[in-house]
Amino acid sequence: MMGLMWFLMGMGTTAALWAYLSLRGRYQLGWKANLGLFSAFGFAWICIGWSWGSFAEGEPQSGAMGLISFGLPALVLFVMSWQKFIQPNKRV
Amino acid sequence: MSEQEKQGVDESRRQLLKIGAGTIAGVGVVAGAGSWIKHKVEGVEQDGYPVEISPELKPKDQRDVLLTFACSPALAAKHPERNLSFSMESAGPIKPGEKAFNFQQHCQNFLTAPERADNTKVGYTQLDYALEEACWEGMNQMAPMQAFGFPNQGMFGWDQSDVAHQKYPFEDSVEMISAIKTAAKTFGAVRVGICRADKRWNYDPLYDATQEKTLSWEEDFPFEPKSVIVMLTDMDYEAMACAPMIPASATAAMGYSHNTLQAGAMAKFLRRLGYPAVGSGNDLGNSVAYAISAGLGEGARNGQIIAPGLGPRVRISKVYTNLELDDAAYDKPRDFGILSFCENCKRCAESCPGKAISMDDKPSMGSTLPGHDDPDYNWQGQPGIRKFHNDAKKCFKFWSDNGGDCGACISSCPWNKPDFWHHSLIDGSNTFTGGAVHSMMKQADILFGYGNVNDEKAVKKFWRSGFSGDFT
Numbered sequence: 001m002m003g004l005m006w007f008l009m010g011m012g013t014t015a016a017l018w019a020y021l022s023l024r025g026r027y028q029l030g031w032k033a034n035l036g037l038f039s040a041f042g043f044a045w046i047c048i049g050w051s052w053g054s055f056a057e058g059e060p061q062s063g064a065m066g067l068i069s070f071g072l073p074a075l076v077l078f079v080m081s082w083q084k085f086i087q088p089n090k091r092v
Numbered sequence: 093m094s095e096q097e098k099q100g101v102d103e104s105r106r107q108l109l110k111i112g113a114g115t116i117a118g119v120g121v122v123a124g125a126g127s128w129i130k131h132k133v134e135g136v137e138q139d140g141y142p143v144e145i146s147p148e149l150k151p152k153d154q155r156d157v158l159l160t161f162a163c164s165p166a167l168a169a170k171h172p173e174r175n176l177s178f179s180m181e182s183a184g185p186i187k188p189g190e191k192a193f194n195f196q197q198h199c200q201n202f203l204t205a206p207e208r209a210d211n212t213k214v215g216y217t218q219l220d221y222a223l224e225e226a227c228w229e230g231m232n233q234m235a236p237m238q239a240f241g242f243p244n245q246g247m248f249g250w251d252q253s254d255v256a257h258q259k260y261p262f263e264d265s266v267e268m269i270s271a272i273k274t275a276a277k278t279f280g281a282v283r284v285g286i287c288r289a290d291k292r293w294n295y296d297p298l299y300d301a302t303q304e305k306t307l308s309w310e311e312d313f314p315f316e317p318k319s320v321i322v323m324l325t326d327m328d329y330e331a332m333a334c335a336p337m338i339p340a341s342a343t344a345a346m347g348y349s350h351n352t353l354q355a356g357a358m359a360k361f362l363r364r365l366g367y368p369a370v371g372s373g374n375d376l377g378n379s380v381a382y383a384i385s386a387g388l389g390e391g392a393r394n395g396q397i398i399a400p401g402l403g404p405r406v407r408i409s410k411v412y413t414n415l416e417l418d419d420a421a422y423d424k425p426r427d428f429g430i431l432s433f434c435e436n437c438k439r440c441a442e443s444c445p446g447k448a449i450s451m452d453d454k455p456s457m458g459s460t461l462p463g464h465d466d467p468d469y470n471w472q473g474q475p476g477i478r479k480f481h482n483d484a485k486k487c488f489k490f491w492s493d494n495g496g497d498c499g500a501c502i503s504s505c506p507w508n509k510p511d512f513w514h515h516s517l518i519d520g521s522n523t524f525t526g527g528a529v530h531s532m533m534k535q536a537d538i539l540f541g542y543g544n545v546n547d548e549k550a551v552k553k554f555w556r557s558g559f560s561g562d563f564t
Contacts, residue, residue: 049513049514053512054540058553059540060541061540065539
């Protein structure tokens with residue numbers, strides 16, 4: 001169960017890197033945009049790892065709290081970075 | 093090359109240099125921080141015993157150990173005041189009109205609890221007690237009553253007639269400790285450490301309640317111990333989560349059966365290598381102090397050892413031997429930041445149904461609980477060590493009332509977690525943070541749903557936890 005999680009997270013990390021490179025090719029990403037995206041990725045990574053781990057160990061409350069505590073900030077950071085620092089910038 | 097082209101090349105070189113310097117600085121900072129964190133997480137080695145010890149500290153007389161006293165009619169007759177000073181009603185110093193708690197009667201009550209199994213009471217059914225009794229069976233066969241501190245029992249016997257005539261020719265201490273630790277792994281221990289034998293942590297005199305007589309290290313024990321091998325065995329997380337209900341007692345019992353086998357096997361291993369050795373569980377000396385000395389963890393608020401990655405969900409066994417290592421080869425006590433966490437946490441004390449655990453902010457040299465200054469009341473205490481001093485009498489009273497040996501202070505501890513990466517992350521961060529962060533971690537532990545006690549759902553979950561048949 002945890003082995004599958006690490007495999008999927010490895011795939012997810014590769015996909016996120018690919019998406020980032022693709023985004024960088026289309027938009028000018030300033031340091032604020034980079035910081036926002038990096039933080040959002042970090043929170044999302046912990047969210048998946050924490051919640052999956054918690055459900056796997058049979059602690060659903062911890063899993064749910066993981067989704068709220070790490071998943072929500074990841075979402076907010078990504079949307080904020082997109083709206084404030086990425087979208088308004090010129091396409092390359 | 094034109095002037096403009098030259099300037100372009102210089103600019104690129106400067107950029108490359110900047111990126112290179114930045115990368116080197118970044119790698120340096122990350123490596124430095126990583127090595128500092130690793131150093132803290134693995135525990136900072138201490139020169140001596142890691143907490144203050146009064147020069148007046150005396151070895152503990154085993155006749156003052158609660159479980160020994162509770163099993164001994166002769167000690168009850170010798171110390172009638174002990175059965176008159178602890179209140180049955182208020183579980184504290186007796187007040188006029190209150191009934192006194194009799195330790196020997198309640199020990200019997202505790203030992204016969206399985207006869208009062210109640211199939212309508214979750215966690216106290218015949219199923220739960222049958223498991224507990226089955227888990228004790230290993231220890232009962234191999235070293236009966238070692239958990240109550242009885243010395244010279246079964247596999248922990250003092251007979252040295254099987255010591256090999258020739259000592260195995262170890263090349264050096266490194267080969268010796270490697271062999272001992274590998275053997276411990278083979279016996280199923282989860283951690284092992286080796287420290288020097290320390291008279292401060294040995295019961296002296298020892299007391300054999302089966303014969304109602306004191307024993308001395310000099311005249312009765314078969315050799316002078318030089319080293320003590322300390323092993324930890326872990327207990328089942330799901331069973332311990334049922335505390336104070338009986339599945340928690342069952343996994344504790346299994347811990348004793350495992351540690352009897354491990355220490356008994358280690359003693360035999362050493363004897364066959366030509367070194368006198370005696371295995372030990374709760375007998376002979378203070379297991380927690382020896383585990384701290386062997387660098388296996390830190391003494392916690394609940395009076396137990398907290399081992400990083402395992403928390404207090406462990407049982408300790410010891411092997412006394414006259415094998416001696418070079419000074420540098422012994423394990424050293426380590427500071428993992430656990431006692432500092434305990435100062436800010438108090439979760440075990442809040443969860444303790446017997447209110448036996450200190451709520452003090454800082455460790456002290458003696459008990460601060462009510463009645464601590466009355467020697468007729470606080471007879472089982474051992475002042476002279478800076479730690480959280482608890483009241484074992486209150487704990488034992490709850491065992492008797494409960495019909496099982498509780499474990500609420502283990503299951504509620506934020507360090508008690510199963511082996512999952514996110515817990516290792518939090519445990520690791522707790523070793524180098526402090527104060528408000530530790531308080532926050534305790535609150536987060538509650539919010540995330542860990543450490544509940546008296547949780548009937550945990551019992552149902554425990555009895556389903558083996559259904560798949562795959563425990564890897």
